[in-house]
Amino acid sequence: MKAAIIGGGVIGGGWAARFLLNGWDVRVFDPDPQAERKVGEVLTNARHPYTAGLMASTPLASQGQRRLRQIPGSMPRLGALPSGCPFHPRCDRAQDACRVDPGPSIEACDGRAACWFPITDRQEVPA
Numbered sequence: 793m794k795a796a797i798i799g800g801g802v803i804g805g806g807w808a809a810r811f812l813l814n815g816w817d818v819r820v821f822d823p824d825p826q827a828e829r830k831v832g833e834v835l836t837n838a839r840h841p842y843t844a845g846l847m848a849s850t851p852l853a854s855q856g857q858r859r860l861r862q863i864p865g866s867m868p869r870l871g872a873l874p875s876g877c878p879f880h881p882r883c884d885r886a887q888d889a890c891r892v893d894p895g896p897s898i899e900a901c902d903g904r905a906a907c908w909f910p911i912t913d914r915q916e917v918p919a
Contacts, residue, residue, distance in 0.1 A: 794816060794819075795807075795808070795811045796818075797819070797820045800822040801822075801830065805833070809831060840898070841885050842882075842883070876893050877894045877907070878894075893908075
């Protein structure tokens with residue numbers, strides 16, 4: 793199987809990592825010469841709950857048949873984002889602070905993300 797990913801950021805890198813783990817031939821199209829490094833960092837350092845959720849929602853061939861973990865709810869319309877963190881209505885880590893403010897800036901693979909309750913331990917990444 794083959795996959796083409798446009799952009800090696802947090803989302804593209806998360807998908808690329810899952811396809812790679814399934815043995816797919818993956819090509820990442822990104823003008824940034826650091827794209828390969830960034831994809832590797834996404835695989836090993838998913839800290840934002842949205843990125844971890846994306847990675848957990850794609851099956852691994854090595855795990856055989858299993859029920860996929862889903863990110864609950866629907867994506868908001870870009871013109872009607874919720875207050876605070878735009879992911880808070882769908883995040884299992886969200887608390888009151890997330891509804892008011894996106895949270896402090898954290899290092900997240902290829903840049904920064906905002907999150908009050910980032911994943912700090914690999915054991916916390918959803919399976």
